[in-house]
Amino acid sequence: MRRLVWLAFALSLAACGPFPRDPDRTEELVRESGTIRLGWVRGTAPEREAAQALAAVARATSARVERVPGDSETLLRDLADGRIDLVYGTFAMASPWAKEVHFGPAIGWRAAPPRNQPAARFAMRNGENRWIMTVEQAVRP
Amino acid sequence: MNQLPKEIRPEMARARRLEWWTLAGMGSVVAAMYFAMGSSQAMKTAFIEDLLGLVPAVTFLVAARLEPRPPTRKYPYGFVRVDSLAFMASAVVLAAVGAWLLFDGVSALAAGEHPTIGPVTIFGHTVWLGWIMLAALAWSVVVPVVLGRLKRPVASKLCDKVLHTDALMQKADWQTGLAGMAGVLGIGMGLWWADSAAAAAIALSILYDGARNIRTAAAELLDGMPRQLESAEISPDAERLKRRLEARWPDGHVRLRESGRYILANVGDTCPPGDLPPLEEWMGDDAGWRLAQLSFTPPGCARSDED
Known part of the structure; x- marks a missing residue:
């Protein structure tokens, strides 16, 4: 019975404020600063759906997008360390980086491509579940 | 000794029915957990525990089928101790998996892994996968609570250790479900460590159950005095x-x-x-x-x- 009371308490706490939340406050910081720091992997073609998703995320967070061009290794490291908020590039789900960061769904594909097939997608910092929700809701049709 | 005593035959038939219900009920829990698992460490640990929870039910049904077999030339005392063998095997598996899951949970905690639970699209609506996980975990609490309560009195009447272990597993299963829910809620509240901590706590309880059962099973294999169902004390x-x-x-x-x-x-x-x-x-x-x-x-x- 005591466990159920604790669970009910946790559920009511969960109901207060945004849910899920980011452990490292990515979305809150985006809203506070009014800036989305986007790492853009050089050579990645700008898909129309990606541009639309970015515009939707910017609208939802009342922020503007600040592009940081670079190579994928540097940008993904910066993302994992929290220096940037988002990376756009061509990545395969089978990439070794899939453990370090979270790759969103493939952009411009009807069904999910094979795991070793590189596809344009956004990468987000692991565990920042609110931010991941916001970006992926914008990406999904 | 190979024929089941008349007094306990109706209870044995009831125990068999309960074990078939366990396979069906816990099978539905395992399927729900598998599809909702995502990358939560606590959910993965709870899924493995629920999967392992099927082992005592299966061993009981196999042992109940083998136990009444007549003695053979190679086994002149019959197969009454198949129950003990099954009990030892399931206890060792339980302890080994508990140890492995504990290592896994503590490693994730030490590495500071931030579990990601993203959105999922169902019938055109995008929702946080954590809600689906919580629903699956809630189902994993309801089923074992009911089954465990039905089994304990039957195990006591039959003096059956495997059935009793199974009832204990059901208790561990619903406690695991609650711990898993705490882990997923923790992730939702931005507490990255809550998931791994819940997973480690669940694994510790699996390891404890396994170690206790090994002790009881070893007593029987070493021809020790008959033990109580609830503990390693003499009955x-x-x-x-x-x-x-x-x-x-x-x-x-x-x-x-x-x-x-x-x-x-x-x-x-x-x-x-x-x-x-x-x-x-x-x-x-x-x-x-x-x-x-x-x-x-x-x-x-x-x-x-x-x-």
């Missing part, structure tokens, strides 16, 4: 039987051991008396079917322990 009906036998043969060396659900008694340094009451009478007010054999070893027919 009270065996203590009372020993006292009765010692009162009748004060110079004899009374030893009891357990074979499956039955008690076997031996009075050492004593010649078999000519007149003996039926076995049930030695059990007094306790379940008469428990005593399956009373044997005597006359002086000089066995090496003494002091030699």
Whole structure:
């Protein structure tokens, strides 16, 4: 019975404020600063759906997008360390980086491509579940 | 001893039905957990525990089928101890998996892994996967609570350790479900460590159950005194039987051991008396079917322990 009371308490706490939340406050910081720091992997073609998703995320967070061009290794490291908020590039789900960061769904594909097939997608910092929700809701049709 | 005593046959049939219901109910839990698992460490640990929770049910059904088989040339004492073998095997598996999951959970905690639970699209609506996980975990609490409560009295009447272990597993399963829910809620509240901490706590309880069951199973394999279902303590009906036998043969060396659900008694340094009451009478007010054999070893027919 005591466990159920604790669970009910946790559920009511969960109901207060945004849910899920980011452990490292990515979305809150985006809203506070009014800036989305986007790492853009050089050579990645700008898909129309990606541009639309970015515009939707910017609208939802009342922020503007600040592009940081670079190579994928540097940008993904910066993302994992929290220096940037988002990376756009061509990545395969089978990439070794899939453990370090979270790759969103493939952009411009009807069904999910094979795991070793590189596809344009956004990468987000692991565990920042609110931010991941916001970006992926914008990406999904 | 190979034929199940009449007194416990209806309970045995009920136990079998309950175990089939367990396979169906816990099977639905395992399927729900598999599809909702995502990358939560606590959910993965809870899924593995629920999957392992099927082992005692399967071993009970297999043992119940093998136990009444007649003795063969190679197994002249029959298969009553298949129950003990199954019990030991499931206890070892439980302990090993508990240790591995504990290592996994603690490593994730030490590495500071931030679990990601993203959105999922269902019927055109995008929702946080954590809500689906919580629903699956809630189902994993309801099913074992009901099954565990139904099984405990039956296990007690049958003096069946595998069935009792199974009822205990069900308790562990619903506690695991609650811990898993705490882990997922923790992730939702931005507490990245809550998930791994919940997983480690669940794994610790699996390891504890496994270690305790190994202790009880080892006692039986080493021909120890019959043990209680709930603990590794000597069972009270065996203590009372020993006292009765010692009162009748004060110079004899009374030893009891357990074979499956039955008690076997031996009075050492004593010649078999000519007149003996039926076995049930030695059990007094306790379940008469428990005593399956009373044997005597006359002086000089066995090496003494002091030699």
